[in-house]
Amino acid sequence: MPPGLDALRHIVVLMMENRSFDHMLGSVPGIGGIDDAGGFSNPDTTGASANPQPLAAFQGQLQPDPDHHFPAVDLQIFGGNTAPGREANMQGFVKSYYNQQQNVGHSREILYYFKQSDLPVLTTLAQEFAVLNRWFASIPGPTICNRAFAHYGTSFGRVDMNLVYINEPFKSIYDRMINATPKHTSKLYYYDTASSTMEITNLLQNQPQLFGTYDQFLSDCQNGTLPDYSFVEPNYSDHDTDTGEEVANDQHPDHNIQAGEAFIASVYTAIKGNADLWASTVLLIVYDEHGGIFDHVPPPPCTPDQFTASANDTGTTQPFAFDRLGVRVPAILVSPWIPKGKVVSRVFDHASIPATVTKWFLGDYSPRSPRETSADVFIEPNVAPVDPARNLLSLDVMRTDCPDFE
Amino acid sequence: MTVIKVPQPPPSAYDPNRPVSSLLKMQLEHLFEAEKRLPSRYRSEVYVNAIKTEGEASNYIRKVTEAIHQAHGDAERARRKPKRRRGIEIAAMADGGGTKTGKKKSIKQKISGKKKQS
Numbered sequence: 314m315p316p317g318l319d320a321l322r323h324i325v326v327l328m329m330e331n332r333s334f335d336h337m338l339g340s341v342p343g344i345g346g347i348d349d350a351g352g353f354s355n356p357d358t359t360g361a362s363a364n365p366q367p368l369a370a371f372q373g374q375l376q377p378d379p380d381h382h383f384p385a386v387d388l389q390i391f392g393g394n395t396a397p398g399r400e401a402n403m404q405g406f407v408k409s410y411y412n413q414q415q416n417v418g419h420s421r422e423i424l425y426y427f428k429q430s431d432l433p434v435l436t437t438l439a440q441e442f443a444v445l446n447r448w449f450a451s452i453p454g455p456t457i458c459n460r461a462f463a464h465y466g467t468s469f470g471r472v473d474m475n476l477v478y479i480n481e482p483f484k485s486i487y488d489r490m491i492n493a494t495p496k497h498t499s500k501l502y503y504y505d506t507a508s509s510t511m512e513i514t515n516l517l518q519n520q521p522q523l524f525g526t527y528d529q530f531l532s533d534c535q536n537g538t539l540p541d542y543s544f545v546e547p548n549y550s551d552h553d554t555d556t557g558e559e560v561a562n563d564q565h566p567d568h569n570i571q572a573g574e575a576f577i578a579s580v581y582t583a584i585k586g587n588a589d590l591w592a593s594t595v596l597l598i599v600y601d602e603h604g605g606i607f608d609h610v611p612p613p614p615c616t617p618d619q620f621t622a623s624a625n626d627t628g629t630t631q632p633f634a635f636d637r638l639g640v641r642v643p644a645i646l647v648s649p650w651i652p653k654g655k656v657v658s659r660v661f662d663h664a665s666i667p668a669t670v671t672k673w674f675l676g677d678y679s680p681r682s683p684r685e686t687s688a689d690v691f692i693e694p695n696v697a698p699v700d701p702a703r704n705l706l707s708l709d710v711m712r713t714d715c716p717d718f719e
Numbered sequence: 720m721t722v723i724k725v726p727q728p729p730p731s732a733y734d735p736n737r738p739v740s741s742l743l744k745m746q747l748e749h750l751f752e753a754e755k756r757l758p759s760r761y762r763s764e765v766y767v768n769a770i771k772t773e774g775e776a777s778n779y780i781r782k783v784t785e786a787i788h789q790a791h792g793d794a795e796r797a798r799r800k801p802k803r804r805r806g807i808e809i810a811a812m813a814d815g816g817g818t819k820t821g822k823k824k825s826i827k828q829k830i831s832g833k834k835k836q837s
Contacts, residue, residue, distance in 0.1 A: 330742075371728070371732075372728075372732060378740055378741065433723050433724065433725065433726070434723065434725055437721075437723050456742055456745075457745060474741070474742075474745040503784075505781075506780070506781045506784040506785050506788075507777040507778070507780055507781035507784075508777065508780065509746070509750065509780045509781070509783075509784040510784075511742070511746055512749075514746075514749035514750055514752070514753050515753075517753065517784065517787055518753040518756065518787060521787050521788050521791045522791070549742070549743065549746065550735075550743060550773040550774075550776055550777045550780075551732075551733050551734055551735045551737060551773045551774065551777075552735055552773065552774055552777035552778070552781075553735065553774065558733050558735075560728055560732050560733050561773070565740065565742060567737075569728040569732035571726050571727065571728040571732070572727075572728040572732060574725060574726070575725050575726075575727055575728070578723075578725045713720075714720060714721075715720070716720065716721040716722070716723050717720060717721070717722045717723070718722070718723050718724075718725045719722055719723070719724060719725065
């Protein structure tokens with residue numbers, strides 16, 4: 314068996330907020346970003362062509378928060394075409410942002426992206442490990458329903474921000490883990506109690522023992538007590554604590570991008586700081602959805618879920634069968650067993666998270682949603698024969714040249 | 720080994736008076752729903768609709784999150800509290816010291832004993 318898979322004991326997922334692939338990684342050469350694509354533009358509302366530019370700011374630029382609810386994302390992806398048989402063309406980002414302020418110049422800023430030097434943490438990790446450059450949000454819609462796919466493999470038919478997931482047919486990945494035979498361990502680490510958890514309040518309400526704080530994550534890394542599967546949440550708000558001021562580090566507009574960079578580095582450093590843990594852990598850094606910000610790659614169709622959102626729920630004139638993915642988001646897989654500079658162009662979405670964790674730790678498991686069972690996995694099950702073309706932890710010897718952050 | 724410098728956000732990045740985003744509003748709503756299911760003694764007295772800033776939101780979120788943990792912790796402790804073993808109780812009563820009257824007396828004695836001490 315590949316030694317990287319033999320060594321693997323822990324999967325950690327860090328899910329950030331509301332930035333698209335091109336916005337964050339578009340300037341990194343050779344990974345399928347906007348600088349590689351060239352020639353992409355959007356019409357503004359005067360009919361003039363607006364081009365992507367590397368002028369994104371750390372804070373203060375994306376005000377108001379770009380609309381990323383279902384109807385707005387439909388406009389962004391299809392450019393306003395509602396005809397049957399329409400094709401995704403990614404031509405509606407500027408039009409959509411114009412709708413919020415009726416300011417043509419301001420609307421063109423939705424095509425701004427970061428220079429590589431602006432984001433030393435994310436771009437370094439993308440170049441040092443594996444960038445999964447066709448990871449799409451699970452739904453062309455907002456945060457809550459997208460995050461649901463990461464926890465349940467489905468949003469149970471929802472395309473909005475509402476949340477009441479009780480007595481649903483599919484268990485959360487955490488329930489699956491802790492109730493498995495033999496038992497597995499799993500924890501959700503929110504930043505602190507003042508930031509708490511997003512989307513899975515129902516789990517917090519009924520199973521608070523599943524949750525810990527980021528401080529506990531740090532000490533679990535240090536002490537070698539990290540569970541088999543961990544999901545890490547960033548800080549969603551600026552707030553005071555007993556020890557000082559906490560700056561939001563989720564990177565949700567209009568929160569500071571550099572605070573998120575520092576947080577990503579902190580998670581990486583905590584894992585790498587324990588040699589045993591570093592050798593036996595895979596870290597996935599991924600964003601929940603694009604936040605209304607441009608990307609040039611049309612989301613592909615996908616296996617329909619067993620749920621359908623009504624036209625009333627979608628806010629468009631059409632129902633939605635969960636048969637198309639959302640906009641592309643940054644996704645980076647980190648492990649010392651991954652060769653430097655790996656680019657993976659298979660299609661993933663957030664349903665790939667419970668799909669991978671389930672297959673790796675539990676093997677066959679049912680019931681799972683149609684979307685999850687059809688989602689690709691980013692870690693191959695360690696069952697012979699392992700396909701070397703799909704195995705990302707493919708090195709025979711663990712790397713010792715991985716970067717450090719300070 | 721490459722060492723990458725991580726720039727820190729400027730102090731001006733911190734603004735707890737920033738208006739709550741639609742995302743935080745939803746988080747507040749979700750936690751408010753969770754809070755309504757808590758026994759009344761664990762509920763905050765915060766009027767959620769009056770929350771306007773991130774600082775105010777995080778204060779409420781902290782209260783509800785801690786209350787949820789507290790309520791579950793208390794319930795768990797109550798479940799684990801050793802139950803009185805009826806067999807031993809009956810045996811104690813058979814020894815003659817377990818009548819209701821005797822128990823009351825002993826409590827009174829304890830109280831009077833404390834008074835004496837003070």
